[in-house]
Amino acid sequence: DGGITQSPKYLFRKEGQNVTLSCEQNLNHxxxxxxxxxxxxxxxxxxxxxxxxxxxxxDIAEGYSVSREKKESFPLTVTSAQKNxxxxxxxxxxxxxxxxxELFFGEGSRLTVL
Amino acid sequence: QQQVKQSPxxxxxxxxxxxxxxxxxxxxxxxxxxWYQQFPGKGPALLIAIRPDVxxxxxxxxxxxxxxxxxxxxxxxxxxxPGDSATYFCAATVLxxxxxxxxxxxxxxxx
Numbered sequence: 001d002g003g004i005t006q007s008p009k010y011l012f013r014k015e016g017q018n019v020t021l022s023c024e025q026n027l028n029h030x031x032x033x034x035x036x037x038x039x040x041x042x043x044x045x046x047x048x049x050x051x052x053x054x055x056x057x058x059d060i061a062e063g064y065s066v067s068r069e070k071k072e073s074f075p076l077t078v079t080s081a082q083k084n085x086x087x088x089x090x091x092x093x094x095x096x097x098x099x100x101x102e103l104f105f106g107e108g109s110r111l112t113v114l
Numbered sequence: 115q116q117q118v119k120q121s122p123x124x125x126x127x128x129x130x131x132x133x134x135x136x137x138x139x140x141x142x143x144x145x146x147x148x149w150y151q152q153f154p155g156k157g158p159a160l161l162i163a164i165r166p167d168v169x170x171x172x173x174x175x176x177x178x179x180x181x182x183x184x185x186x187x188x189x190x191x192x193x194x195x196p197g198d199s200a201t202y203f204c205a206a207t208v209l210x211x212x213x214x215x216x217x218x219x220x221x222x223x224x225x
Contacts, residue, residue, distance in 0.1 A: 105157030
């Protein structure tokens with residue numbers, strides 16, 4: 001079935017460690033996004049990419065990094081510079097950047113920093 | 115300008131009742147207003163969406179009402195069911211780039 005796969009679903013990290021969250025889509029979508037969800041704050045955009053090998057910062061990019069080496073993959077690295085990384089992370093994609101296209105979400109990855 | 119406000123934060127409705135969630139925006143450039151439904155531990159899924167040239171859109175028990183002059187839009191869930199219990203997010207976007215989300219409303223429908 002077509003969709004967005006995020007892994008791992010749950011992740012625990014010690015302070016000072018980097019961690020990478022995986023996002024893979026087989027929908028042939030051009031654009032991919034990473035959102036952070038905290039209780040009562042909705043979804044905040046971390047990074048997005050409209051084309052392979054290109055990406056832009058969202059509203060809360062500090063402490064995060066991404067890459068887009070393949071159309072179907074958009075991994076997110078939460079670095080030790082992120083001050084409050086415990087959150088629910090959502091990856092999304094849309095079929096056509098700029099014009100048209102709905103957001104399709106994965107099932108999320110919950111990161112807990114111990 | 116980019117913020118989307120949403121109320122209430124939480125809502126409890128009896129089975130069969132009407133659930134109403136309200137959103138407001140400032141940026142008049144927004145041209146698309148979707149609503150997403152999210153169940154616990156899952157990603158949001160598109161529920162229904164509207165463009166500003168339409169005042170109302172209905173899909174089954176779900177209706178969006180849009181007031182362009184007031185820069186407000188709302189989601190109405192008719193005959194609410196326990197299975198509708200979820201968190202609902204309104205959103206707004208320009209050319210479907212950089213979706214801006216409201217903070218969410220947690221709906222509980224009592225049996």
